[in-house]
Amino acid sequence: MVATIYDVARAAGVSPSTVSRSLSVPDLVNAETRLRVQQIAAELGYRPNRAARGLITGRTGNIGLIVTDLSNPFFPEVVKGVQGRARESDYSVLLADTGEDPTVEVGLIRALCKQVDGIVLCSSRMSETDLRGVTGDTLTVLLNRRVSKVPAVTIDNADGIRQAVAHLQALGHHRVGYVAGPRTSWSNRERLRGLRAATTPAGLDLVEVGAVAPTFAGGVAAADLVLSAGVTAVIAYNDLIALGLLNRFRAKNVSVPGDISVIGVDDIMFSEMVSPSLTTLAQPKEQLGRVGVDLLLQLLQDADPSGAARRTVTSQLVIRSSTGTAPPAR
Amino acid sequence: MVATIYDVARAAGVSPSTVSRSLSVPDLVNAETRLRVQQIAAELGYRPNRAARGLITGRTGNIGLIVTDLSNPFFPEVVKGVQGRARESDYSVLLADTGEDPTVEVGLIRALCKQVDGIVLCSSRMSETDLRGVTGDTLTVLLNRRVSKVPAVTIDNADGIRQAVAHLQALGHHRVGYVAGPRTSWSNRERLRGLRAATTPAGLDLVEVGAVAPTFAGGVAAADLVLSAGVTAVIAYNDLIALGLLNRFRAKNVSVPGDISVIGVDDIMFSEMVSPSLTTLAQPKEQLGRVGVDLLLQLLQDADPSGAARRTVTSQLVIRSSTGTAPPAR
């Protein structure tokens, strides 16, 4: 078996309490003793048993992370952020993937909540009722969703959307399509709202197409609808959908951006790999994860002041299509 | 606070022991009592504290998963497999990402090993010495790597590679390039070995180019080397590199497959999104993760018989380029 605190205590000729203190609250212990204990602990390769510690402190040192679909390159980046920030504070991350299924989501949260100090819930597709039911049990930070009284980190899409719309308008587009993502997605609603707010005063027509699955296949499926909508530009819920559009457009010999302009959201790695590369609204994915953990850890310390802690990070338009995105002459 | 076993015991008018038994070893308890206990437990929303249980049983119910780089779409799929299989057996997954840094890897394993029953280590870049040092502490299953005396699940690339080479030969290629991945990668060595074994008897020339980082940028960087190597076809260590090649080739107006054929490995989602889509050696990513957990859980029960449990899953060539891949007339 591995070394316990008792082994260290015996070897150092002190009590277990002193070992515990030397390691977790070094200031409360004589410098000399502490040093000796720490050295012996190192020699013995002692590592505290977090389960045992958690039992008494009530802290597990774990945080739960639940994401919608790891196959969407958006999420791995968030996971990296979460995991990186967690590690900095010596927390471990329990990860689970719901596969876009809200039922699974509820179950996972239930299963996780006893083994973590808090949960980071990314792009939850749960109903608000369910959500509120679960957030009562464990400290939860929402990513990409806002629900009253629940701490959340969201991305301010409004300004980015505005930039995208302005960009399209500057290029002379008058009629813009939006390929909607899942109705249960808060981001989707938010983006739609932003689009309305940006297009209406500018005198642009906005045509909603969809909703489709937030996947490549979803984009492929939406492409023909887009073409029949009589728009010269289209903004997709996310890059995967945008890539699907691009793919189908190419198959149908619809030139991008010659015949139609396409803008995605997320700035996943692959949006710059296609040719012509995809103009997209970059989301600070890793940062989103980091800030989420930041907030969670802070809440864990401050014992949740008002119950409505909020953080916002901002998105930014990345214009990539080297060829420009003017509407076709008609 | 949440309900403990004592709350349930009191409410049911039995002892904590009985509650414990009713829930974990139902057979040892009177049917009537058991039913009552179970019902009350459900009513109270009782969930066992795994940390407390782990303290006594020595089992945490967690498995650690360490991957090289979550940004490579290969890994999220493996994670999904691991996590899915783990959940089926009521295990949770602690995930960590090393960012291709072996030093981080060692640290992570050390940090994780006390809180998990076993570790799934995917595509480890550690030296064999370090690896052996760590695998002593905790039950470890290697994915995509083989080291004597350590349980492992690997993908049999040999047959897939053979298919790929045969495919190229059938199309008339005589000189094939290989863009190597990290030297520390077992898969890289394995693929190279497979390539040599397949090309030599067939009388094909094999030119090694690289090693480069297993990323899009790595592929971009390798593209010119490939062009100067005088090959008519190239196989890349992975799809990301292959996509990088494709990108750079396009920028230089090198036609694929007109001027050069490209084959990748992994079959990541995006290899079918580009045009022309990438021919690739599909790796059973999710299955790899599942089988890894399978093996780990089995080893956890059987107390490790010989110490060299092995599993293999197989890869398969996916031919995608609709336009064919004949070498250019010279």
Add this chain to the structure above:
DNA sequence: TTGAAAGCGGTACCAG
């Protein structure tokens, strides 16, 4: 079949 009691490995409180 059930209950009492002893820990698992730590931490925290209280004396000394």
Add this chain to the structure above:
DNA sequence: CTGGTACCGCTTTCAA
């Protein structure tokens, strides 16, 4: 500043 002791929530002998 240090040691003794109780106890976190659960499982597991050992008796009854």
